[in-house]
Amino acid sequence: MKKVLKDILYKVSLIATTGDMEVKVKDIVFDSRKVSSGSAFVAIAGTQVDGHEYINAALEKGAKVIVCENLPENLSEGITWVQVQNSAKALGIMASNFYDNPSHQIKVVAITGTNGKTTTATLLHQLFISMGYSTGLLSTVENKINEDVIPATHTTPDAVSVQALLRKMANAGCTHCFMEASSHAIVQERIAGLKLIGAVFTNISHDHLDYHKTFDEYIKAKKKLFDDLPKDAFALVNSDDKRGMVMLQNCKATHQTFALKSDADFKAKIISNTLEGLELDINGKQVWFRLIGAFNAYNLLGVLGTAVLLGEDEDEVMTSLSAIKGAKGRFDQISIAGITAIVDYAHTPDALENVLKTINGVRGGGEQLITVVGCGGNRDTTKRPVMAKIAVQESDKVILTSDNPRFEEPEAILKDMQAGIGPTDLRKTLTITDRREAIRTACMLSKSGDIILIAGKGHEDYQEIQGVKHHFDDKEVVSEILNELKQN
Ligand SMILES: CC(=O)N[C@H]1[C@@H](OP(=O)(O)OP(=O)(O)OC[C@H]2O[C@@H](n3ccc(=O)[nH]c3=O)[C@H](O)[C@@H]2O)O[C@H](CO)[C@@H](O)[C@@H]1O[C@H](C)C(=O)N[C@@H](C)C(=O)N[C@H](CCC(=O)O)C(=O)O
Numbered sequence: 001m002k003k004v005l006k007d008i009l010y011k012v013s014l015i016a017t018t019g020d021m022e023v024k025v026k027d028i029v030f031d032s033r034k035v036s037s038g039s040a041f042v043a044i045a046g047t048q049v050d051g052h053e054y055i056n057a058a059l060e061k062g063a064k065v066i067v068c069e070n071l072p073e074n075l076s077e078g079i080t081w082v083q084v085q086n087s088a089k090a091l092g093i094m095a096s097n098f099y100d101n102p103s104h105q106i107k108v109v110a111i112t113g114t115n116g117k118t119t120t121a122t123l124l125h126q127l128f129i130s131m132g133y134s135t136g137l138l139s140t141v142e143n144k145i146n147e148d149v150i151p152a153t154h155t156t157p158d159a160v161s162v163q164a165l166l167r168k169m170a171n172a173g174c175t176h177c178f179m180e181a182s183s184h185a186i187v188q189e190r191i192a193g194l195k196l197i198g199a200v201f202t203n204i205s206h207d208h209l210d211y212h213k214t215f216d217e218y219i220k221a222k223k224k225l226f227d228d229l230p231k232d233a234f235a236l237v238n239s240d241d242k243r244g245m246v247m248l249q250n251c252k253a254t255h256q257t258f259a260l261k262s263d264a265d266f267k268a269k270i271i272s273n274t275l276e277g278l279e280l281d282i283n284g285k286q287v288w289f290r291l292i293g294a295f296n297a298y299n300l301l302g303v304l305g306t307a308v309l310l311g312e313d314e315d316e317v318m319t320s321l322s323a324i325k326g327a328k329g330r331f332d333q334i335s336i337a338g339i340t341a342i343v344d345y346a347h348t349p350d351a352l353e354n355v356l357k358t359i360n361g362v363r364g365g366g367e368q369l370i371t372v373v374g375c376g377g378n379r380d381t382t383k384r385p386v387m388a389k390i391a392v393q394e395s396d397k398v399i400l401t402s403d404n405p406r407f408e409e410p411e412a413i414l415k416d417m418q419a420g421i422g423p424t425d426l427r428k429t430l431t432i433t434d435r436r437e438a439i440r441t442a443c444m445l446s447k448s449g450d451i452i453l454i455a456g457k458g459h460e461d462y463q464e465i466q467g468v469k470h471h472f473d474d475k476e477v478v479s480e481i482l483n484e485l486k487q488n
């Protein structure tokens with residue numbers, strides 16, 4: 001597939017161009033290592049290096065077009081040079097043009113928020129499939145075209161992959177796509193060029209301060225999704241979160257809210273909340289859902305609101321939604337020898353607190369709650385002591401362990417976590433660096449009736465250490481160990 005450069009640049013804010021604008025481009029590439037003869041290379045300033053430093057490398061590999069913010073002093077002949085205001089944004093718009101603007105053919109809804117994006121997007125994907133629509137999904141766990149899985153590397157793919165995936169969805173006849181918009185993706189313009197029919201805000205709490213630096217900047221990142229919405233889209237926010245209304249300030253789209261506590265366009269009351277599911281009162285109708293925890297009542301309301309705003313019948317939505325299970329690795333329960341193990345992707349203070357409070361709200365009382373938790377390396381260090389503190393406050397015993405250490409020393413991460421625990425609570429805390437051993441210890445300390453929460457990695461089937469992903473699956477490991485112990 002080759003496209004004429006000037007068509008690809010439609011709607012890009014240009015500063016200057018030199019060279020042939022009719023040149024045909026084979027692909028759009030933002031990594032010089034992936035350039036081949038006939039590529040257009042887009043130079044982007046990143047967090048590690050500046051793509052402008054790789055313009056020569058891209059030319060050596062055969063790039064025909066260079067798109068950049070700062071032109072080099074000497075412009076090689078035979079190359080088309082395009083100077084733009086914002087190359088990350090240009091990349092998104094160019095990718096959309098290159099793939100014939102798939103988001104103009106599909107109704108794309110983006111979901112943002114610290115927690116609940118994957119759950120909301122996955123429920124919407126399953127809901128729309130169950131209602132007979134051909135539907136796509138872009139999520140942390142996996143990307144999907146109907147039931148076909150395309151592995152995910154990020155919560156929101158890079159700008160070129162977003163458009164390429166949407167093109168595949170459009171070609172497969174998808175009418176809808178539900179996608180997560182991470183704050184990193186919004187700031188990095190991975191969703192530039194995308195036409196959204198709606199955006200959903202779940203909540204905002206402590207995370208990613210390594211990247212955004214301040215909470216205000218993190219809020220601004222989320223808000224940008226709403227600031228950029230067109231007039232004919234909808235903006236659906238959780239108005240029980242005090243930043244929900246902030247998202248709607250100066251937002252041109254139709255304002256819509258969902259809430260459990262305050263008045264809202266989509267409102268519900270929790271009737272019962274058990275380890276089997278949630279019963280909600282929605283507009284006087286009592287509906288049973290298979291998801292667990294009050295926080296999931298918010299996700300369900302976000303899903304219901306989105307579906308209704310997309311034109312679906314509220315009663316039909318509730319009936320279909322009540323049969324759907326949540327996303328993989330979210331409150332995933334297994335019970336072996338009377339011990340309940342819960343694997344959950346809680347990797348933020350708010351998520352951990354919600355999951356632990358949910359368990360404490362439904363447990364009998366005589367049993368122990370043992371939490372196994374760690375924090376990821378090369379990520380926000382300030383959430384580490386806070387997560388450890390929440391774990392000890394809400395559990396009978398805590399085993400601190402490694403999550404994905406990435407390029408950090410696991411012991412250094414654990415030390416940061418321990419700093420959040422006071423001397424009295426340290427007595428109920430063990431620190432076991434090896435995650436398998438930590439899970440084994442939790443199992444050995446448990447007796448029938450006890451509950452083990454294994455938090456932080458949910459669906460992940462690997463542990464990332466020094467750039468290498470080793471197979472590791474919390475659910476698999478805990479099942480193996482509990483079965484082994486049962487036999488002995
Ligand atoms: C911090 C972060 O978000 N980094 C993302 C960013 O990379 P970067 O800015 O660090 O890039 P860089 O290495 O400085 O390079 C700058 C530019 O030079 C180019 N380059 C670089 C080297 C070279 O030889 N040639 C070359 O052309 C690069 O391709 C890039 O265009 O842009 C890359 C391309 O899109 C992403 O893959 C990368 O994600 C990294 C791997 C990552 O771990 N990101 C995480 C934090 C992330 O994005 N997470 C969110 C979810 C968070 C959540 O809500 O929980 C997600 O959406 O997945």
Ligand SMILES: Nc1ncnc2c1ncn2[C@@H]1O[C@H](COP(=O)(O)OP(=O)(O)OP(=O)(O)O)[C@@H](O)[C@H]1O
Nearest residue numbers: 114115116117118119140155295330344345346351
């Ligand atoms: N609405 C919610 N409010 C608070 N906590 C939630 C909510 N929904 C889910 N959680 C908790 O957060 C964890 C992550 O949920 P989910 O994967 O849906 O979030 P996410 O926003 O996609 O996360 P990520 O940013 O890593 O992609 C869950 O395992 C659960 O513990």
Ligand SMILES: N[C@H](CCC[C@H](N)C(=O)O)C(=O)O
Nearest residue numbers: 347375376379403404456457
């Ligand atoms: N999308 C999140 C995932 C965190 C998952 C946790 N297991 C970790 O590795 O920190 C991030 O990139 O921060």
Ligand SMILES: [Mg+2]
Nearest residue numbers: 117118140155
């Ligand atoms: Mg997610």
